[in-house]
Amino acid sequence: MAAAIIDGKAFAATLRERVGDLAARFAAAAGRKAGLAVVLVGDDAASQVYVRSKNKATLAANMESFEHRLPADAAEADLLALVEQLNGDDTVDGILVQLPLPDHLDEQAVIAAISPDKDVDGFHVANAGRLAVGQSGFVPCTPLGCMMLLTDRLGDLSGLEAVVIGRSNIVGKPMAQLLLDANATVTIAHSRTRDLPAVVRRADIVVAAVGRAEMVKADWLKDGATVIDVGINRLPPADGAEKGRLVGDVDYAGASSVAGAITPVPGGVGPMTIAVLLRNTLVAAHRNAGVALAEGAI
Numbered sequence: 001m002a003a004a005i006i007d008g009k010a011f012a013a014t015l016r017e018r019v020g021d022l023a024a025r026f027a028a029a030a031g032r033k034a035g036l037a038v039v040l041v042g043d044d045a046a047s048q049v050y051v052r053s054k055n056k057a058t059l060a061a062n063m064e065s066f067e068h069r070l071p072a073d074a075a076e077a078d079l080l081a082l083v084e085q086l087n088g089d090d091t092v093d094g095i096l097v098q099l100p101l102p103d104h105l106d107e108q109a110v111i112a113a114i115s116p117d118k119d120v121d122g123f124h125v126a127n128a129g130r131l132a133v134g135q136s137g138f139v140p141c142t143p144l145g146c147m148m149l150l151t152d153r154l155g156d157l158s159g160l161e162a163v164v165i166g167r168s169n170i171v172g173k174p175m176a177q178l179l180l181d182a183n184a185t186v187t188i189a190h191s192r193t194r195d196l197p198a199v200v201r202r203a204d205i206v207v208a209a210v211g212r213a214e215m216v217k218a219d220w221l222k223d224g225a226t227v228i229d230v231g232i233n234r235l236p237p238a239d240g241a242e243k244g245r246l247v248g249d250v251d252y253a254g255a256s257s258v259a260g261a262i263t264p265v266p267g268g269v270g271p272m273t274i275a276v277l278l279r280n281t282l283v284a285a286h287r288n289a290g291v292a293l294a295e296g297a298i
């Protein structure tokens, strides 16, 4: 039987709407809107698209959007000074520096400069540490979005075998941590894993986050597995086309005949990233303004 399609685009739209309603209530209670500052350095085409989408989604969710653009050759000191200024600005609840940064800038130093209480990307070591020890903090948007899709689909994940392919700080590691917190049995696989297909075949849940187009094949999957594809890879353009097709890290057509459920690319995990960013910003606003947000409201 063909796998069910996990519609991240629809889920994200519902989440954005819920955040928008709660953000309007926040504004009434706090006397100001929640605010998100997004910093873009340089002119990377994909980053410009993502920043525009974030700005539009933030405004649509009844929040303030502050966009800051620096030239590709900006000095690190100027970027750090901007982050410092945003840390001290009471109208800014969340700060996000769009990645990747130009090569001459030290990503870790820039992330470290963001106040952990405004780090709505959840990339600061303080938030990574909180996640690791089970304290509340900000969780990176993409893995948190994956968890929302998984729990919506499967409910309780206790005892399920989960394999996360990829060990990045932004997706793989936090994803594994979240699955572990949900009582799944978690394996993190990576480029040095021996017999990766055999490891993946054990999994009830597969999260692919390696950045290699269509690497995970149908015969790597257990029958009925739930497959979350985090990859966004553009194939070379077919004859005469201006742009190549977007594909994930999973061979979608093949995997669909074996998996129980699968996220498509596009329209799966990607849209969850921005929806969860709005959610994290709203949580930050409540904390910063001392306004209560009901447990489990979002």
Ligand SMILES: Nc1nc2c(c(=O)[nH]1)N[C@@H](CN(C=O)c1ccc(C(=O)N[C@@H](CCC(=O)O)C(=O)O)cc1)CN2
Residues within 6 Å of the ligand: 050, 096, 097, 098, 099, 100, 121, 141, 142, 232, 246, 265, 266, 267, 268, 269, 270, 271, 272, 273, 274
């Ligand atoms: N500071 C950050 N930088 C980056 C992050 C991040 O979470 N924080 N993530 C990515 C880029 N990203 C958001 O910033 C992002 C990526 C993809 C999508 C998305 O909706 N993708 C669509 C396809 C889009 C297309 O057609 O190209 C999909 O998968 O359906 C949203 C946001 C790196 N940088």
